[in-house]
Amino acid sequence: MKQMDEFTAIMKARTFVNKVNPSAVPVSVEAYAAELSARVKYDKTMSAEEDGCSTFFNGKLVIAVNGNHRQERQRFTICHEVAHAVLGLPSEHDAASWSYAKRPPNEVICDAFAAELLLPFSLFKPHVEKSDIGFTAVEALANLFEASLAATASRFATVTSAPCAYVLSEGGKVRYCARSKALREAKAWIPLGVVLAERSLTARLRGGEACQGPQEIAADIWFSDWQRGGELLEDSRYHSPWDQGLSLVWFEDEEVPEQTNSEQRLTFENDGLAELDGVLPWPGRSRRR
Numbered sequence: 001m002k003q004m005d006e007f008t009a010i011m012k013a014r015t016f017v018n019k020v021n022p023s024a025v026p027v028s029v030e031a032y033a034a035e036l037s038a039r040v041k042y043d044k045t046m047s048a049e050e051d052g053c054s055t056f057f058n059g060k061l062v063i064a065v066n067g068n069h070r071q072e073r074q075r076f077t078i079c080h081e082v083a084h085a086v087l088g089l090p091s092e093h094d095a096a097s098w099s100y101a102k103r104p105p106n107e108v109i110c111d112a113f114a115a116e117l118l119l120p121f122s123l124f125k126p127h128v129e130k131s132d133i134g135f136t137a138v139e140a141l142a143n144l145f146e147a148s149l150a151a152t153a154s155r156f157a158t159v160t161s162a163p164c165a166y167v168l169s170e171g172g173k174v175r176y177c178a179r180s181k182a183l184r185e186a187k188a189w190i191p192l193g194v195v196l197a198e199r200s201l202t203a204r205l206r207g208g209e210a211c212q213g214p215q216e217i218a219a220d221i222w223f224s225d226w227q228r229g230g231e232l233l234e235d236s237r238y239h240s241p242w243d244q245g246l247s248l249v250w251f252e253d254e255e256v257p258e259q260t261n262s263e264q265r266l267t268f269e270n271d272g273l274a275e276l277d278g279v280l281p282w283p284g285r286s287r288r289r
């Protein structure tokens, strides 16, 4: 099976979006299909768990989408099928599409491509920057762009200039994480496969506690090997039929805490650069010569 990495797929999605150049929100998914000269067929005979599929008829691409699904889901499906066509990746649609844990890698890649199409950077970024952070705001953006909450939250965390991360968990374990540039640069890392910390809002919602976000939580509850301290705000949505949690975490004042002295020393030793703050990690300069 052909494999493709997510970065390549996203670059191709951006090129494709630029070609179609959508200017209004919500974007026209028919315009994306038209770019491929594809016809979209709304099929009401599909079973509830089927999203869509692509076939060729007289040399023309036909995208069939489940006509019984909600519009927002149909829009995602159409963009997902466009992804298969543009990336040349075959479909593996046996597992339920909602389950991230069971989704084949190429399907995940087509989902990422679809999210880029539904929430194009140039149209989405200005809304993100004037929006509050948290699920109330992300729900409003999801409605505006007619996209799913998961796709919107993921794109939100990716494009915001604030230090913010989005996490999708399933069965109480982290399955996917998207981080903003500010958090990537600060090396705030949420490893895949780890069990949600008990004290996190998401784990408490999963445990049946009636709590409401956003709530304050120590940053090292979420980030692994985090030395800088600081408090995050965490907001969550939990969907019990799928045992799936969506989480947003961010630094409230939109500032990542400064590096600690030990981290700075580490950076210094790794880089072998000039002294930081005038304090040398070894006594005297003579040994440097």
Ligand SMILES: [Zn+2]
Residues within 6 Å of the ligand: 080, 084, 091, 092, 093, 107, 110
């Ligand atoms: Zn697919």
